Amino acid sequence: MNLAKIARRRYTVGATPLEFLPNLSRELGGPRIHIKRDDLLGLTSGGNKTRKLEFLMADALARGADTIITTGAVQSNHCRLTLSAAVKEGLKCRLLIEERVEGSYNEEASGNNFLFRLLGAESITPVPGGTDLMTRMETMAQEVIAEGGRPYIVPGGGSNALGALGYVACAEEILTQSFDAGLDIDHVVCASGSGGTHAGLLAGFYGNQSGIPLTGISVRGAKGPQEAKIHGLAQQTLALAGAQLQIPVELSVVRDDFVGPGYSLPTKEMTEAIKLFARTEGILLDPVYTGKTAAGLVGMIQEGSFEKDSDVLFVHTGGSPALYAYPNESLG
Incomplete structure (x- = not known):
């Protein structure tokens, strides 16, 4: 290897x-x-997502992306770190948050949800558990393209x-x-x-x-x-x-x-x-x-x-x- x-x-x-x-x-x-x-x-x-993002963000930059799109659960460490990597690289980031436990998403929650806001996510979109997340992210990517941007989708967990x-x-x-x-x-x-x-x-x-x-x-x-x-x-x-x-x-x-x-x-x-x-x-x-x-x-x-x-x-x-x-x- x-x-x-x-x-x-x-x-x-x-x-x-x-x-x-x-x-x-x-x-x-x-x-x-x-x-x-x-x-x-x-x-x-x-x-752990930091290690994965080293390879994923290099690929996003090589493809000329200006907006990162990713998904995770409520309190997602992956979303926090993907957003952080985007900030470091001067890119925008949109988050799709899956509410795997019904009623668990709280826009004003502490922990990672607070950090999403502090780090300046361009958008945070909560969806019910069981949503087809890749299809929804692809729709978000089309919205970025329609606005003149260049999206890059990072899969959940960077996995x-x-x-x-x-x-x-x-x-x-x-x-x-x-x-x-x-x-x-x-x-x-x-x-x-x-x-x-x-x-x-x-x-x-x-x-x-x-x-x-x-x-x-x-x-x-x-x-x-x-x-x-x-x-x-x-x-x-x-x-x-x-x-x-x-x-x-x-x-x-x-x-x-x-x-x-x-x-x-x-x-x-x-x-x-x-x-x-x-x-x-x-x-x-x-x-x-x-x-x-x-x-x-x-x-x-x-x-x-x-x-x-x-x-x-x-x-x-x-x-x-x-x-x-x-x-x-x-x-x-």
């Missing part, structure tokens, strides 16, 4: 830290837990093959850091939502023949369809990166038993995981993605999925601004 052949913007200086979490490891009685701090990526308040290259790059970064630290990673745990992060890591680890097992904790989709989506996207991403390899389907592993009643809806395990990370390591998680992913990590440890003396890496994909819109769910 040679990512240098693909146009890329850079929004982060250097690599994000890979840290050992001694207090959390001790609290849970092993394994040794490490964390990849992608909450510290560049752009407004950081998070196409081009965006997922950001997490091929992250996998390579993790391998370099672990080699430099003399750290033999036994397992990696990440969030599995729109799929770009999970699929990119899968493609990156497999394409570099690392042999590191990867488990995605679903925040929305059921295990079977989510595993199929991740495998397909990882295969497309690997091909785009220039690797002529076939990823075994059994390497796409998703746990869907920590979703709870639905996307963004609180669970007791999520609340406890957020408090645990905050009170042992001073690390903030969010209720929608990383909180449930951490709940999955803790659950896997409690059920004995890892050896006590193994080294497990938790990929922190950011999202802490959403904490301020869910204070009760976050603190219990």
